[in-house]
Amino acid sequence: MNLLRKPKANPDQLSLDLFAIEPAAPAVVTPDPGPALPSPTEQTPLIVTPHPVVHAAPLPPTLLPDTPPSTRPADGRRRIVLGEHTLDYALLRSKRRTIGFLVSDEGLRVTAPKWVTLTEIDNAVREKQRWILTKLNEHRERSARRLQPQMQWCDGATLPYLGQDITLRIRSGQRAAVFLDEDTRELNVSLPAGAGEQQLKDRVQGWLQARAEELFGRRLLVYADKLGVTFRSFALSSATTQWGSCTADGRIRLNWRLMHFTLPLIDYVIAHELAHLREMNHGPQFWATVQSIFPEFAMAKKALRDSAPETLPVF
Template sequence: MKLLRQSSPDPQQLALQLDFFSSDFSSQPKVDHPAPERTPGSLLPSLPLSNGDANAPIPHGKRRVHVGEHILDYTLVRSKRRSIGFMIDDDGLRITAPKWVTLTEIENAICEKQRWIFTKLNERREHSARRLQPQMEWRDGATLPYLGHDITLRILGTQAAGIAYNADTKELTVCLPGAAAERQLKDRVQGWLQLEAKRIFAERLPVYAEKLNVSYQSFALSSAMTQWGSCTADGKIRLNWRLIHFALPLIDYVIAHELSHLREMNHSPRFWATVQSVFPEFVAAKKALRDHAPETLPIF
């Protein structure tokens, strides 16, 4: 989430945005660990190894350490910085450390940070696995997410144009000429999803505006590639139409988040307390949006 200002601050243009797809770990900030004091006897404890192949070749440019039951390969970069930095990127764990810090001290720091390291490595692995999932095929019988559930796409070959959703069977029927191109099908489905998003947002915004005792000036759909929503100081709300893919509680969280900015135009503790006052489950919703991989959504 970012506070955006023009070079000449204008209160009418001040905007706060709710970022999405932040599971891009390569852009995550480094987590710094203060360089340890160099005291005699500060040794890495003896750690048992019960899985993995300790005899496997160490990749070029990497170092290897045993941490609990794991074998951990990492890249070490020496620098003039005054602390030990940890980062997870496409190449795994990368550590930046001052030139004077010993390997023993670095490996002690790895042990202390092992929970964070393995959590982030697992998240990265899951993220990469989702990226390998096959993309949706635009054909009869395909499924796509709508309000947190998969619905089935039905294509009816006819000269009459139309689209209809059956909530009982969870089927979206699209009428198209037999020679219609895939682009026409995508445009028809996207148009329907955007209309649904506008309808549902229009229903939910007043609910949370009343709870927060705030008034918004207007709202519009957004197709932003980096934000779920935004709010300006003069009450203009923008909500990403692709929220329609998610369950209603996640939509409500984004709406509550943006409307809360009309009371606190920041991301201070008071802001989050405001969000929590109307949406107590905001932490879980925030994590669900942050962890969701963009590759699992249909490409239009």
């Protein structure tokens, strides 16, 4: 899926983003400057401030265990040995007062004050190496999933439905009938002779949206009753950047593509949005409210965050 730039936040509406299940982080985050570092003349140990919220990025192609550590990259990036890894990183000097780390599509970038020595910067990277390598590996795995072959819309193709694969079976017929055989896990789609791929996708999408409207409506009532709140309206969403949203006047929207995931993940998003009827923020009291009706929220939040929307069927 092509992801659009996230719109500016509306104080009257909170949403659950596709990638940021925790309080939403922008694509590029400026690290908290933290406490000021003393000047080089003062005898105070260097303060290192890690980037507070970071989107993981793939390991750079030059991250090879057998690369001679003495070799410097030709593009001006610095190279450092972290255990069995040889890591290249970009160094940016600025007027900031702390050392900051940012992991992006280009790999690791370190921003440091002009007066901090290269040795001190390398030591700061070594100190945070576990965090850095974890973030790089997470995004490398996500990137690998994105490179998987896209779904072929044809008879015998499979797509995820409530966390399990179902198989598409094309049947000849003029009537627009779509039904799921629970025993065989086959989704039977009736199409006229000569129908193309787009017609098949349209039929499947229409069926998924109808099932989503039924399921989401039932689960909203369950969790609204648990929380003791009333929502004003509910509608499906086709947003490319949000799993759900809730306005201050109780209007809830849920992304129909949640039907690709298991019921606990769907329930988490529903509990999340309903909790905004109590707390229109993402503060500690909000998360306590979510936990009160969905105790397993932390596991569901992580699972949904780790899922790769790019691997879902493209409609």
